[in-house]
Amino acid sequence: MTIQLAAAITLLCAWLALVWRTLRKVRAARARGAGDKTDIAVIYASQTGTAKDMAQRSAEALGPRRATLLAMDRIGPGQLLDYKAALFIVSTYGEGDPPDMAQAFHAGTLDAASAARLESLDVALLALGDSSYRHYCGFGRSLGQWLERQGANFLFAPVLVDRGAPEALLAWQRHMDKHFQARVDTAEHYADWRLLRRRHMNPGSAGGACHELALEPAGPGPASWSAGDIAEVRIPGDGRRREYSIASTPGEGALHLLVRQHTDAGGRPGAGSHWLTRELRTGGTLRLRIRENALFHVPAQPCPAIFIGNGTGIAGLRSLLQARMEQGHYENWLVFGERQQAHDFHYGDLLRDWHARRRIQRLDLAFSRDQAQKHYVHHLLRNAAAELRAWIARGAIVYVCGSKDTMARDVDHAIRDILGAEGYAALLERGGYKRDVY
Numbered sequence: 001m002t003i004q005l006a007a008a009i010t011l012l013c014a015w016l017a018l019v020w021r022t023l024r025k026v027r028a029a030r031a032r033g034a035g036d037k038t039d040i041a042v043i044y045a046s047q048t049g050t051a052k053d054m055a056q057r058s059a060e061a062l063g064p065r066r067a068t069l070l071a072m073d074r075i076g077p078g079q080l081l082d083y084k085a086a087l088f089i090v091s092t093y094g095e096g097d098p099p100d101m102a103q104a105f106h107a108g109t110l111d112a113a114s115a116a117r118l119e120s121l122d123v124a125l126l127a128l129g130d131s132s133y134r135h136y137c138g139f140g141r142s143l144g145q146w147l148e149r150q151g152a153n154f155l156f157a158p159v160l161v162d163r164g165a166p167e168a169l170l171a172w173q174r175h176m177d178k179h180f181q182a183r184v185d186t187a188e189h190y191a192d193w194r195l196l197r198r199r200h201m202n203p204g205s206a207g208g209a210c211h212e213l214a215l216e217p218a219g220p221g222p223a224s225w226s227a228g229d230i231a232e233v234r235i236p237g238d239g240r241r242r243e244y245s246i247a248s249t250p251g252e253g254a255l256h257l258l259v260r261q262h263t264d265a266g267g268r269p270g271a272g273s274h275w276l277t278r279e280l281r282t283g284g285t286l287r288l289r290i291r292e293n294a295l296f297h298v299p300a301q302p303c304p305a306i307f308i309g310n311g312t313g314i315a316g317l318r319s320l321l322q323a324r325m326e327q328g329h330y331e332n333w334l335v336f337g338e339r340q341q342a343h344d345f346h347y348g349d350l351l352r353d354w355h356a357r358r359r360i361q362r363l364d365l366a367f368s369r370d371q372a373q374k375h376y377v378h379h380l381l382r383n384a385a386a387e388l389r390a391w392i393a394r395g396a397i398v399y400v401c402g403s404k405d406t407m408a409r410d411v412d413h414a415i416r417d418i419l420g421a422e423g424y425a426a427l428l429e430r431g432g433y434k435r436d437v438y
Ligand SMILES: Cc1cc2nc3c(=O)[nH]c(=O)nc-3n(C[C@H](O)[C@H](O)[C@H](O)COP(=O)(O)O)c2cc1C
Pocket: 045, 046, 047, 048, 049, 050, 051, 052, 090, 091, 092, 093, 094, 095, 096, 097, 099, 128, 129, 130, 131, 133, 134, 135, 136, 137, 138, 163, 164, 404, 437, 438
């Protein structure tokens, strides 16, 4: 064989290999449905919807041809290089932990050796948190450090947002404008809502007075929300927003909130709860917006559901139960705790009626001060361990709403003990454990 012929064959082989590789890439991209793939990924990790909302607004500003909006459980660290740029918008939970939807991504980043180097990736980070927590923006910061270690190119320094601070959101808006010519809407879209009625729910209680507020939009158009969503309320003359679980469904004709009067350490009334429960007059208006709490909605399918809560946590559970009634899904188990049955059994008549009519199959109540020995919801769960296992084996979803540092913590320990490490992990894995705790 002459040298020229050998060279020609080598060239032909190289060319064929190139054609084959290109075809394979195109086919793989088609298989991923990536024919219309965008350059920018807007990736969010959110528990109660704030980060998701800001991610949606950022993706909208970039436009669908440039940006793809992705929940963090839809992408792994290994797929980041499918994009030229990744914008991360994440919140922090627990003790500096990631939101539930970020657990798998987070686990992937802990194994730094296996993840790709990210030198070719432009990144930006918006971290939401609350500086009254010890690990302020803990997950956002550790994500930022990981991105840096992988060599990603930060377009601008991470932006940390303390309790929705408008200045920080404006900084994000400015950066997005400068680097992407995208104008993110950071305005808070509050609307006027009118107070229709207010009723005192727990006269004679040893705890703070609890009031139910019934509200309707003051402007035109029907209001819409899903059971489990959160109402953010602005109090006049006070920069901070207050968050309340919505206690009703739109089908009931009004938006209900359960507000407990708070007093600070010096016995002074809390500004927000005081204004809502005392100063706001019937017929008066307040500024409110609804935040979707997508991880705390009822399932569409008729699987069993267990609702666990204490105190004003009954608000979120009540709306979920009402939604279940509207769906005709009656395999419900409610575990509720408060202080005294005579004063603190919020929605007691309704809940007993649902129970009597088998709309709630099982109703377990713990009134801590009705007997000498303290009795709480986690005790009820431990006493019903076998049944809890059976419900969960049948695919039950567990909802927890109420106090984070006491009830939710103790309930979490009880559930772990009852299910064992494997059962607990499996419940998390299938998205069967939903919490709205504060
Ligand atoms: C139970 C709970 C735990 C939280 N833990 C932290 C924390 O450790 N560090 C922090 O900065 N913020 C913490 N936060 C505040 C949230 O990160 C903050 O409210 C954020 O805006 C929520 O965003 P999301 O709605 O997208 O989940 C916590 C909030 C809750 C309700």
